Amino acid sequence: MIGTRELDAAGATGAALRASYARCRAINAEHGKTYFLATLLLPPAKRPYVHALYGFARHVDDIVDDLSPDLTAEQRADSFTDWSADFLSDLDWGASSDPVSRAVIDTIARWQIPVSYFADFLDAMRLDLTVTSYATYDDLARYMWGSAAVIGLQMLPILGRRDDDVRWDVLESHAIELGTAFQLTNFIRDIAEDLRRGRVYLPQESLDMFGVDRDRLARGRVDEPIRNLLAWEIERARRSYTAAAPGLDLVHPTSRDCLRTATTLYAEILDEIERVDYDVFSRRVHVPGRRRLAVGASGLRGAWTARRGGRHG
Template structure:
């Protein structure tokens, strides 16, 4: 059943046809269920932009879930399912149509906004590597993975978010989007050390672990000591440098998109602060920004976003228009 808000978003975006609308609604549900911070931030966009962001998130979440479904499938089953689903998706993306209930929305989004298919290929390659790669020797190695797992998602979103005006160069905006995607991903890696370990993976560079005398066994014990504190503090500062590099890009997107990015960046960045407040204990429970703080940032962003929307054209225009 389509909610009133979702129906309003679909109408504002000009999305018609029962099957296509249902596909966008499925992606919206995935964003609401799994991407709570990103879903909140998405609600600060004009209704006409939201379905396309939901579609891009829904696609990424669906593929990630295939790779991480450890509870009900074996590694071989996950690999086979991923190859089958991805193969169908890439063919459908080239063709421009599909019967898949998730792919339908993202293919429509890709065509409307002229999003390069290479971004989807790079994302899929990163997810495929999660089936076999369990660690990364250097930050440069990890950065190559994060290009596909996070940076390209920011690049996919840029045409939807739009530029502040025609004087803003796309290549400058794209670099800021890459930095923000890397910052979000590295924040996840620091917060989710214990969860990733349970899946057999470490997303902190081995060179960092070596620098502070930490190994897989020490992390697996789940007890914070000075070496682990120093390791996590090191990676937190790396993430903060990425947020700082990304920050100027927020003012370069269209005014109606700025508070979406500002809210996501603020709340995700504050996860790092919460990790510090927890004395770097990322083992006992998943570190979160409190509901009251999320509401405070979201409401503040909503007030600014509503102000920015006044006089904004009802439908966003794609890159090159």
């Protein structure tokens, strides 16, 4: 089995730990279509760790969304605070009974990923239980540090750098921009879904600029103010993709096609939103399957070339 080959290559031993990594792989395959495709372009020894990071982020997001609606926002936040404290205690201890947490704790230890990135991520997820909008982009950026930027930073030790001449701080700055670009793309694509959960992630200052309010978004009809608003936010996201682009050549050669594939497919979601005249309300916009396969096939050829060059990373 492919999953077994990956676990063998990664040196994951013990039935419980291997089952935990397999669970994270299944979560990535089910929910992270673009990320899962991109992860398959990594050397097998690296894939389980990326599955674990994705699986953990999705697991926490589901915990936040599934907390009982019968509780007040403060009670839900308190419940999640308790769960977060338990996870951080398990992380300090080095083991967990939660299968997803078990895999990510092993990943953190193997790659020496700073614990602060996970604490910041949990803090951002807690905000989703009490904060339903952000007044300014600066306010939103503080949220995105924990919800997106640190995820890019978590990935870097696994992706590796091209060579020792690449400064980590430079690579980190590009990773932060890419995480932000992915998150902004999600915010634009998922407006309708977020509204159903009572949240609006587009800054209020942007809505005000174009005369759009929450009720107008909730009606789900694309008019000129909404087109102008989304066009504005799409250009903001594209600026982050542009700022992140130089970092793609700075990661290890065997990780490069993974990152390029994910970046290309995610950035093209913005193209698709424009193609459907900014209608993010009637369906979830996605890159067509044939295009995904074409980009994935191109990435696979590049990944094979990098591995044949003996650069296994």
